Amino acid sequence: MRPAPPPSLPRPSLGYMFDYVIRRVLYVIPIGLGVTILVFALVHMSPGDPLSAVVPPDAPEEMVQDLKKAYGFDRPLPVQYATWLGRVLTGDLGVSVARGREVAAELRIAVPNTFLLAVGGTLLGFTLGALFGGIAGYFQGSWIDKLATSFAITGVSVPHYWLGLVLVIIFSVEMNVLPSFGMGPGGSTAWRWDAEHLRHLVLPVVTLAVIPMGLITRTVRATVAEILNQEFVQALHAKGLLHRQVLWHVVRNAAPTTLAVMGLQLGYLLGGSILVETVFQWPGTGSLLNSAIFERDLPLLQGTILVLAMFFVLLNLLVDIVQSSIDPRMSRQ
Amino acid sequence: MTTAPALDGKPRAAVDAAQVAVRSRGYWATVALRVRDDKVTIVCGIVLLLIILSAVFADLIALADPYKASMLKRLKPIGTPGYPLGADEMGRDMLTRLIYGGRLSLFMGISPIVIAFAIGGSLGLVAGFLGGRVNMLIMRVMDIFYAFPSVLLAVAISGALGAGIGNAIVSLTLVFIPPITRVTESVTTAVRSLDYVEAARASGAGSLTIIRVHILSNVLGPVFIYATSLISVSIILASGLSFLGLGTEPPEPEWGLMLNTLRQSIYVNPWVAALPGAMIFFTSLTFNLLSDGLRSAMDVRL
Numbered sequence: 001m002r003p004a005p006p007p008s009l010p011r012p013s014l015g016y017m018f019d020y021v022i023r024r025v026l027y028v029i030p031i032g033l034g035v036t037i038l039v040f041a042l043v044h045m046s047p048g049d050p051l052s053a054v055v056p057p058d059a060p061e062e063m064v065q066d067l068k069k070a071y072g073f074d075r076p077l078p079v080q081y082a083t084w085l086g087r088v089l090t091g092d093l094g095v096s097v098a099r100g101r102e103v104a105a106e107l108r109i110a111v112p113n114t115f116l117l118a119v120g121g122t123l124l125g126f127t128l129g130a131l132f133g134g135i136a137g138y139f140q141g142s143w144i145d146k147l148a149t150s151f152a153i154t155g156v157s158v159p160h161y162w163l164g165l166v167l168v169i170i171f172s173v174e175m176n177v178l179p180s181f182g183m184g185p186g187g188s189t190a191w192r193w194d195a196e197h198l199r200h201l202v203l204p205v206v207t208l209a210v211i212p213m214g215l216i217t218r219t220v221r222a223t224v225a226e227i228l229n230q231e232f233v234q235a236l237h238a239k240g241l242l243h244r245q246v247l248w249h250v251v252r253n254a255a256p257t258t259l260a261v262m263g264l265q266l267g268y269l270l271g272g273s274i275l276v277e278t279v280f281q282w283p284g285t286g287s288l289l290n291s292a293i294f295e296r297d298l299p300l301l302q303g304t305i306l307v308l309a310m311f312f313v314l315l316n317l318l319v320d321i322v323q324s325s326i327d328p329r330m331s332r333q
Numbered sequence: 334m335t336t337a338p339a340l341d342g343k344p345r346a347a348v349d350a351a352q353v354a355v356r357s358r359g360y361w362a363t364v365a366l367r368v369r370d371d372k373v374t375i376v377c378g379i380v381l382l383l384i385i386l387s388a389v390f391a392d393l394i395a396l397a398d399p400y401k402a403s404m405l406k407r408l409k410p411i412g413t414p415g416y417p418l419g420a421d422e423m424g425r426d427m428l429t430r431l432i433y434g435g436r437l438s439l440f441m442g443i444s445p446i447v448i449a450f451a452i453g454g455s456l457g458l459v460a461g462f463l464g465g466r467v468n469m470l471i472m473r474v475m476d477i478f479y480a481f482p483s484v485l486l487a488v489a490i491s492g493a494l495g496a497g498i499g500n501a502i503v504s505l506t507l508v509f510i511p512p513i514t515r516v517t518e519s520v521t522t523a524v525r526s527l528d529y530v531e532a533a534r535a536s537g538a539g540s541l542t543i544i545r546v547h548i549l550s551n552v553l554g555p556v557f558i559y560a561t562s563l564i565s566v567s568i569i570l571a572s573g574l575s576f577l578g579l580g581t582e583p584p585e586p587e588w589g590l591m592l593n594t595l596r597q598s599i600y601v602n603p604w605v606a607a608l609p610g611a612m613i614f615f616t617s618l619t620f621n622l623l624s625d626g627l628r629s630a631m632d633v634r635l
Contacts, residue, residue: 030473031476031477031480032480034473034474034476034477034480035477035480035481037477038477038478038481039489042489042490042493043493045493045494046493046494046495153618153621153622153625154618156565156621157565157569157614157617157618157620157621158614158617158618159569159572159573159610159613159614159617161573161576161592161610162592162607162609162610162611162613162614163610165592165596165599165606165607165610166607166610168599169599169603169604169606169607173599173600173603174603267482268482268483268484270482271481271482271484271485272482272483272484272485274484274485274488274577275484275573275576275577278576278577279596289488289489289492290577292492293488293492293577293579294578301489301492301493305481305485305489308482308485309480309481309485312480312481312482312485313480316480
């Protein structure tokens with residue numbers, strides 16, 4: 001017997017979906033422009049001279065003026081913005097003031113390392129969260145539900161930079177079984193799939209997984225509980241479907257919301273791993289941001305924030321499109 | 334009145350009387366009753382009150398001077414006589430510094446939410462009530478802020494402005510204005526189209542009267558609950574900024590900064606180093622549980 005499609009999912013016409021996707025894609029343009037303006041303004045809001053990182057305080061005034069001209073800091077702000085935007089659009093993020101290397105080159109090393117942590121943390125958090133949330137939602141009100149729910153609220157309340165430190169204390173200081181910092185032996189900055197690098201990955205990934213785990217547990221629990229109380233599930237039972245088959249419908253209905261939460265969490269971990277990267281001295285975008293801030297390296301700061309924000313915007317877009325294609329109810333809003 | 338049996342077999346008059354009795358209890362009395370039955374919320378409220386009171390009255394409670402360093406007492410373990418929770422990397426009493434640390438950590442965590450509640454609430458109210466172009470303008474600007482993950486936005490703004498308590502509060506306020514505006518806007522838009530608001534308008538009430546009498550009373554509760562749920566995130570982020578060196582500066586006692594400076598000592602005295610983070614965790618957890626309890630007591634759905 002083949003399971004019938006859930007009655008709550010009427011398929012809208014394909015044209016409607018297409019319209020929605022096009023509108024959603026086009027909306028990325030104004031948002032992207034807004035993001036560039038904000039990032040540009042952010043850096044020009046900062047106190048002090050943008051050149052203070054490279055120019056010694058006793059440098060002759062002439063040299064300062066020449067440098068300002070070379071970097072284009074002497075022109076009016078709108079002109080500076082337009083020039084900067086034009087270069088950014090061609091992939092040129094400028095040169096790091098403190099390191100003397102291209103910002104884009106620095107990012108090509110750092111972004112994959114941050115990606116690795118974020119994807120690992122999201123996948124682990126999703127697996128655990130879906131498991132706990134599914135069980136909790138299925139056995140609503142039981143002790144197992146209460147356990148999973150309190151686990152979830154602990155997960156969203158814990159400062160993850162502190163959790164990372166506690167894990168280091170337990171597994172590196174006290175038990176001495178896992179490395180406490182870095183990505184690989186000898187300060188490696190290029191990831192390799194070997195045992196040493198994987199050992200370095202364990203603690204930061206577990207640390208990052210805690211927040212998505214808590215959030216996904218909550219979402220899945222609420223969604224599963226809500227679906228189980230809906231009439232169509234009772235109808236499926238009444239039709240004589242096996243338990244397993246009903247469960248499939250529940251999964252199918254819970255998937256869109258859960259995937260959306262997961263996608264957004266990946267974005268939050270990508271842009272928000274700076275604290276955890278600092279704890280573990282991970283060579284990713286977090287450490288770039290850190291040195292950019294404390295060395296007042298404005299091009300590096302600008303470029304890193306911009307790239308991370310753009311990833312987040314694109315990820316949001318992807319989540320909306322995927323969600324609307326597997327759950328047609330969404331695209332009607 | 335006839336006593337014709339209702340569906341469940343009880344006489345109808347009795348059912349009516351019961352309903353009237355329930356309805357005559359006011360909204361806040363109902364909320365208070367629900368809170369009274371919720372042990373978790375009560376315990377969290379008490380714990381939180383203790384944390385806040387001990388931070389406020391730190392001068393009276395703390396036995397030692399939070400700034401007094403001593404080379405001889407550096408990194409004493411938990412349980413050392415005279416140092417119940419050990420001493421930090423400068424030989425300062427941990428218990429004292431944890432009590433004092435609550436002042437800045439709570440202030441830096443809560444004040445951004447209060448300011449963002451005022452600003453974001455007003456923006457959302459205006460956007461939701463006026464609709465049209467104004468709504469478009471306000472909400473599209475908020476969308477741009479939504480393009481940043483909250484940690485990144487906080488770090489970016491306070492990184493650009495430079496370290497300092499004031500700058501950290503400004504950056505966190507900017508992080509929390511967009512979500513509060515969005516929630517206020519959606520609640521206001523929903524309330525605005527309700528029948529009784531239309532009725533008030535039809536009977537000649539002005540915009541300000543409608544906002545003050547009809548909309549605020551329905552919008553404030555849910556938005557307040559939403560804002561309290563953000564406090565725990567705000568405390569974690571505020572201490573996180575100090576942890577990165579972007580908030581408080583030494584030698585001020587503040588939980589995030591203490592965690593940062595003690596980080597170097599985890600191989601000497603690991604568990605003393607973990608204490609400030611435990612304070613951040615407990616405070617954030619109690620705020621979260623309290624907010625959840627209030628939400629279900631006030632029957633708010635967001």
